[in-house]
């Protein structure tokens with residue numbers, strides 16, 4: 522925010538999970554189920570939706586628009602809608618155009634958080650200048666970044682200071698799941714310290730974790746499905762905000778239950794998970810999907 526602007530509170534704080542939408546909008550065959558999945562999430566009370574201009578080239582954002590249209594009682598100001606600009610579009614003018622286009626596809630008046638999808642060829646100063654323009658015009662509440670490692674996240678924070686908009690970044694959205702725990706070494710603690718939720722993308726490893734034999738056995742010993750066990754694990758990681766994706770209403774409901782209706786996992790289960798998926802003992806390169 523420029524010095525004359527009052528920054529909005531971080532809209533990500535207070536959510537326990539969000540709905541991912543990657544791969545939605547790709548095919549008319551799955552569209553009804555995708556809309557129903559998002560609506561199931563809304564009916565359960567989930568109010569955070571994650572998307573990007575990249576997903577089906579705007580198709581996922583159109584699916585969200587259709588889902589929201591069918592739920593007119595869900596107030597816009599109760600929702601937190603996150604979208605992302607592609608690095609190849611992230612010049613100042615391109616960032617502005619991308620934000621406006623995402624808003625227009627979703628018919629949502631403004632974005633709550635607008636992220637740079639990953640670091641690319643445009644100088645970050647340019648992207649941030651575009652974000653500031655969008656914020657000044659009320660088209661985004663806050664901005665953020667995605668797929669930045671600790672050094673990149675710190676550099677972005679320094680840029681904000683240089684441009685007079687210190688501490689306005691809402692999040693760094695990164696891959697964080699049982700099979701990708703590297704961020705626990707440095708990025709997650711640094712973000713916790715800065716009161717910035719880490720949006721944990723692909724908390725089911727994009728589906729890969731569900732085929733992990735050890736996780737499957739442990740889950741089955743506990744009478745759970747692997748998705749439920751993986752989400753119960755991440756739900757209690759301080760500072761992490763998971764955004765699992767499902768195009769099936771029944772899975773969205775399972776995921777909601779895993780996060781909202783389950784106590785923290787017992788110590789013995791956590792120890793077994795640590796043995797299967799060890800916490801990092803040293804700095805690891807940022808995992809990216």
Ligand SMILES: NC(=O)c1ccc[n+]([C@@H]2O[C@H](COP(=O)([O-])OP(=O)(O)OC[C@H]3O[C@@H](n4cnc5c(N)ncnc54)[C@H](OP(=O)(O)O)[C@@H]3O)[C@@H](O)[C@H]2O)c1
Nearest residue numbers: 541542543722723724725726727728748765766767768772
């Ligand atoms: N910033 C980035 O660069 C970035 C990168 C990747 C992802 N993301 C965001 O994070 C979101 C989540 O990540 P993701 O989509 O990669 O993967 P994910 O949420 O880790 O896993 C999704 C996969 O798990 C399946 N699934 C979900 N719930 C299930 C359940 N209860 N039982 C069985 N299978 C289940 C889904 O299939 P069904 O649909 O059939 O249920 C889908 O195949 C994305 O959608 C996107 O919004 C961001």
